[in-house]
Amino acid sequence: MRIVLAGAGHAHIAALRHFGKTRPRAEIILINDGPYAWYTGTLPALIRRDIFAPQARLDVADLATRCGARFIDARFMRHCEQSKAIQVFLHNHEPINCDRLSLSLGGEKHEGGIKPIPEFLVRLKRLDEIATPKIAIIGAGAAGVEMSLALRIRLPAASIFLQPSESGILPSAPLAAQNFARAKLRAANITICNALPDSPDETIHAYTPEPALTIRPTLQLTTSERIFASGDCAKFLRPLPRSGAMAVRQGRILAHNLTSPALKIFQPPSATLAIVSLNATHALAWYGKFSLHSRLLMRLKTWLDQHWLSR
């Protein structure tokens, strides 16, 4: 059996690590548009210049080889499901056939988005060259808040405008965490506004668009028995937080379901721990109704991030 994993999203990284231990009797192929999976968890630290690029990405070409899989550096374009095999079409590479296909490609890319991260880093370098850049950030979830605070540290002379959606700042966090984040943003001289300023030097869309692929609890597409999807590109029965942590949990079920006829169900947890870095030393975290901010939380976040990247 040949299994193609398209995109080195978190769920595929978790599944590959599982395959590395279990060595299933299947040919596994990982396709990614480059040898690295850039990790958003460490992006704020990279923006603040607390770390360098190699500490913010995972060498997935090497990971695939270590886990007994073949790596293809190519862009996934589309697939075509036929009665015998699934045909996978790639950019600048001949098509490949497989028996099972899994998609973990991240959220849909849009202009001004944070991903692909290498392209975002180029935009960031351009801002470094402007004496007093004007930056507009759309979306004040965990990503928008982290990005605003990290950019303030990197670009002290910048004017930074943050536009929350109708649901406000950190909509999934308890009220105490929302109020704390708002105070932190104000103290960092970040303007929270309903309308963005005219002609900013950079507009950053810090949100993930609604996923397009609808999946079953088994992570199979609703339209196919043999095609799976997970992470930010997959729409579950009920809305899930768009987080790497959630995608990693899906990865464990995915590894099983791709290689076994008896399928397991993905049961999302009712609450997950969210940690938002405020600067190099402090983080804000919440779990359900509880929230906390401290130095220790930042140490925990750094440890969790490094643990994910170094395995």
Ligand SMILES: Cc1cc2nc3c(=O)[nH]c(=O)nc-3n(C[C@H](O)[C@H](O)[C@H](O)COP(=O)(O)OP(=O)(O)OC[C@H]3O[C@@H](n4cnc5c(N)ncnc54)[C@H](O)[C@@H]3O)c2cc1C
């Ligand atoms: C600033 C910021 C901070 C965040 N911090 C956290 C955090 O601390 N913890 C947390 O849990 N979540 C965090 N998130 C959310 C997290 O980034 C996403 O929810 C998470 O990355 C899930 O994405 P994914 O695994 O589905 O795909 P991704 O991580 O986006 O990976 C997709 C992979 O597929 C590749 N790819 C994409 N398209 C193609 C294609 N056509 N062909 C081949 N390869 C392709 C990409 O290069 C990439 O390697 C943060 C997000 C942002 C923006």
